[in-house]
Amino acid sequence: MRLAPGATVAAVGSRSEEKARLFAADNGLDVAATRLHGSYEALLDDPDVDAVYLPLPTSLHVRWATAAAARGKHVLLEKPTALCAADLDAILAACHAAAVQFMDCTMWMHHPRTAKMRETVDDKDAIGDIRTINSVFSFRANEDFLENDIRVKPDLDALGALGDVGWYCIRAILWAVDYELPKTVIALRDPVKNRAGVLLACGATLYWADGKTATFSCSFLTNVTMDITLVGTNGTIHVTDFAIPHEEKSAEFHVASKSSFAELDIGWDLPSKHVVATDLPQEALMVQEFARLVQGIRDAGGKPEGKWPAITRKTQLVLDAVKASIDKGSEPVEVAS
């Protein structure tokens, strides 16, 4: 946020002013220049705050995102955006009614690599029709995380690994098919849950009406892995760090198009490596884009950009279907619309 052009951290709200002060100091904010609020209400009542970044546990999103919208604050909301699509709809309705911008914090969407990959995916000659998608997002949480993190607590982030890392897989898959919703979702069997019933590892296969399929796996229990693999009739795209690039300043993806065998025993076409540079981390680019939209509304009479809430909602609909399939023992679940 401090790196994002067009944005200023005007205030911090926490459950006490002392906590707000500690947060500001810990995060390199100018404590003297940042207003510190001892409650979320006080932050939302601050007239010089245009927008809020809301990283609270998911169970608190409906209450505070709708409250923010009701006070005319634009909402940048951490993912998973809600525990279910009905909750998200309440948030989106509040944002719509208040004509404020809504955006979720799927940060990798804002890396210039993603735009470059979009061009490649859209090149029907190079890639053709995508038929098979695989995505994996996992990291190996330590004991402290598995005991204490909000993402393993049923009253805070009840969707666990599905809501956290699974969110990215689902978004990546939807991104790859230009947000066409799958028709049916079937969870992988044997999801891993903690004693409280929160998901630590799970996955699903997504089926589209035209026969294409996507499979994802997400986990708090295996080594850091961030794959998205797109297999099209004409080409294949591989990314192994899609959510957080290995290196901040440049990000790679690999494309093989119309690959052919020389002879079976002497190999085939080497994929081409594409490197996309950026001066700013993707998180700063996300805040910059959000600030640009907010400024357009505040200063130029613009309207909220509808694509962001629409993408969020589709992600949440698929997530809901996966959760429902898990709850039904991996039965097929139709994706709502």
Next chain:
Amino acid sequence: MRLAPGATVAAVGSRSEEKARLFAADNGLDVAATRLHGSYEALLDDPDVDAVYLPLPTSLHVRWATAAAARGKHVLLEKPTALCAADLDAILAACHAAAVQFMDCTMWMHHPRTAKMRETVDDKDAIGDIRTINSVFSFRANEDFLENDIRVKPDLDALGALGDVGWYCIRAILWAVDYELPKTVIALRDPVKNRAGVLLACGATLYWADGKTATFSCSFLTNVTMDITLVGTNGTIHVTDFAIPHEEKSAEFHVASKSSFAELDIGWDLPSKHVVATDLPQEALMVQEFARLVQGIRDAGGKPEGKWPAITRKTQLVLDAVKASIDKGSEPVEVAS
């Protein structure tokens, strides 16, 4: 075969001597020094043939592999080795009874990269327990293939893409888990078949008793893709050309172990690239190994190496279960043993 130390092409058998002659000439064999047989029976009756390489359509495997074994010929059999495990068992029984070596032609098993990856997979500190496996093998067949190739004909290679490219995925998955059979297999929905009912694209998820899962997709309809991704508790392995290395003389794989985030906005550990060189193509290495085993039996009173038929059988058992699940509309199928 011509490149493999220890092996000589002594004879070619075909449905006519003329076809055998054409084959020999087309493939750079010394026609004067190679015996040409106008029938498979004549080849099997040739007393100076130690072993046969049997690349006939799968529907002919039982007949000719058992005939070869009955005449004391060692059998190097193309994959898929049989239309079902019962057929394979007839072949293996014949080989066992005749004390001849059996090996299937899964050539990438013999690349030194595979041995190097085996060491990495077996390094529990580096990789830990593998929990998630993804494999894709596809190539985009042209119109001539889709009309005329034996692999789209119900009377020749009725298993289609599952038997051809799917075989490799299943073998790679079994290889990764040291040949522990999965308990249950569920085919992906919506397999693609041609008018004759032969599979052109399909996939499945495999479930083990300990909760690990593997998903594979195989297809004649999408761009060349040959992925195996292994996600363990401690590490991740990526290979994108597992069956046929991009380059003949050297093959890569990528390992990330105990990856950690620096900070969320500045990236994480770069995987390490391992390059394994070979002087001989993997197909020659396969023939060399087969010839070594045959020589040991013929000249040194050795016994057939049991690991090769055992691995083949497990691959076929999983393939059978996938086929059964496809035939039952993606119902779960228990893997036989």
